[in-house]
Amino acid sequence: MNERMYNSFVYDISQKEEIEEKGNEKEECLCYRELREGELSQLIDKSYSRKYISALNQTFKDFGINTCIRISHFLAQVMVESSSFRYTAENGATDADYKGYKGRGLIQITLETNYRAYELYENEINKKKNKDVVCFTGMLANKQKLERIPYSVRSAGWFFAIHSSLCLYADKNDFIYITQKINGGLNGYNERLNFLKKIVAKVIHCQEREIPTNFNFKESKAYDNSAMSFAWGVWHDDFLGKKGCNYNREEAILGYERCIELNPPDTSPNINRFELKKKFPHLLVEVKSKKIYILRNKDVAKERLKQLKRSQ
Structure with missing residues (x-):
């Protein structure tokens, strides 16, 4: 084997080993x-x-x-x-x-x-x-x-x-x-x-x-949380225009129904970042002790659930 053939042979072996090593590393x-x-x-x-x-x-x-x-x-x-x-x-x-x-x-x-x-x-x-x-x-x-x-x-x-x-x-x-x-x-x-x-x-x-x-919402720990269930309904509800996941009427209904089923306390407001107060001014409830108005998750859920089912 001449020098050129030998160098080519060594190069092919080392190149093959490098490829195999990268393949093994990848897996x-x-x-x-x-x-x-x-x-x-x-x-x-x-x-x-x-x-x-x-x-x-x-x-x-x-x-x-x-x-x-x-x-x-x-x-x-x-x-x-x-x-x-x-x-x-x-x-x-x-x-x-x-x-x-x-x-x-x-x-x-x-x-x-x-x-x-x-x-x-x-x-x-x-x-x-x-x-x-x-x-x-x-x-x-x-x-x-x-x-x-x-x-x-x-x-x-x-x-x-x-x-x-x-x-x-x-x-x-x-x-x-x-x-x-x-x-x-x-x-x-x-x-x-x-x-x-x-x-x-x-x-x-x-x-x-x-x-x-x-992933299936019903299989998540979020399904046992009223606020998270409400959020699942909100983000899948095209009427509310939230960005992040695909709008889906069935998933929105599922989230709202679960929120109502879990029956969050009347003092549980929606989180301000949901930005829903302008959409539902008629649902605002005054908390006199704090001199503020809040939206209750289950009130919004009930109204949107009614509207979604009516339009089916």
């Missing part, structure tokens, strides 16, 4: 191992995958987000909340909005109560490790720490795994409940679902279990 289960930069770059821009891969893996380790299905659900939510890791502060919100506590971090932690809860968590960890106290409240500079690594990532891990106990629901593959716990409604539902499908297809090759990406 490797993600349970209990670190996510690779190359895998993350299949989902986000390479500059962001380089920036975040180390902090992500540390967060996965620290918060027990350590199986294919947990990582899948975490990433699907974070991808939407951060616009594919581009933003760690809420777009369109000023530093004065939400009384100074706008959405920050990869999962957009919002409101002072959540900032303080996360601050308390980190300082309990720091105390055990004899580290300095960290502050996320008070001065603007403290709050902005959530916009930068490591806290932009750790705060997302804390909110997902500790504050909202969503690893449990990731294990149950309850995408609907996880979305509502993180978003408070169904904003970006289709986008989150598409990301989950992409993650499962391109990155996750779980050998422990299958990860279905078709």
Whole structure:
């Protein structure tokens, strides 16, 4: 064999081994191992995958987000909340909005109560490790720490795994409940679902279990929650014009019926971000002790249910 033939032979072997290695890597289960930069770059821009891969893996380790299905659900939510890791502060919100506590971090932690809860968590960890106290409240500079690594990532891990106990629901593959716990409604539902499908297809090759990406509201924990059932009706109701998922009369009826069936208390108003007061001014109820007017979820549900069934 001459030198040219030998070099060609060696090149073919090494090229074949490289292809096989990449193939094996692609099919490797993600349970209990670190996510690779190359895998993350299949989902986000390479500059962001380089920036975040180390902090992500540390967060996965620290918060027990350590199986294919947990990582899948975490990433699907974070991808939407951060616009594919581009933003760690809420777009369109000023530093004065939400009384100074706008959405920050990869999962957009919002409101002072959540900032303080996360601050308390980190300082309990720091105390055990004899580290300095960290502050996320008070001065603007403290709050902005959530916009930068490591806290932009750790705060997302804390909110997902500790504050909202969503690893449990990731294990149950309850995408609907996880979305509502993180978003408070169904904003970006289709986008989150598409990301989950992409993650499962391109990155996750779980050998422990299958990860279905078709979801039924009746099988979700959200089905046992009156506010979440109401939201399911609202977001599927084309009359109300909410964006995030496909309008569907049957699903809207299902959500409203379940909300009424669960019989939320009369003092349970709809969340202000649903922006329904202008649609139903005749249903406003005065709460004299607080000098405010509220909409009760079940009142709106009853009216929309009647109208939807009438138009069938």
